[in-house]
Amino acid sequence: MTTTLPPRRPLPRRAGLTRRQQRGASCVWCCIVLSPDTAVSLGTQTYQLADGQDLEWHPRGCTRCAEAG
Ligand SMILES: [Zn+2]
Known part of the structure; x- marks a missing residue:
């Protein structure tokens, strides 16, 4: 089960993200x-x-x- 948390820090602009990040396959912040x-x-x-x-x-x-402030 995936946890859902509202973002605690601003999300990066979607247009600047990789396809993997846009799909949710990679972390939007660190790209892991x-x-x-x-x-x-x-x-x-x-x-x-x-x-x-x-x-x-x-x-x-x-x-x-996600848990870092
Ligand atoms: Zn990360």
């Missing part, structure tokens, strides 16, 4: 590859496309980054 044991779901976030459309994404972080 996540496993079900180490991943923390950061909840549903929204981002805006260039045309103004809002889309959802589901970023994940590692336990260490």
Whole structure:
């Protein structure tokens, strides 16, 4: 079971992340590859496309980054 925690620090801009980070396969902060044991779901976030459309994404972080203030 993946834990869900609201992000305690600002999320990086989605556009600047790697595909793995955008998919939730890697930590959004430190880029470490996540496993079900180490991943923390950061909840549903929204981002805006260039045309103004809002889309959802589901970023994940590692336990260490997610729990750091
Ligand atoms: Zn991390």
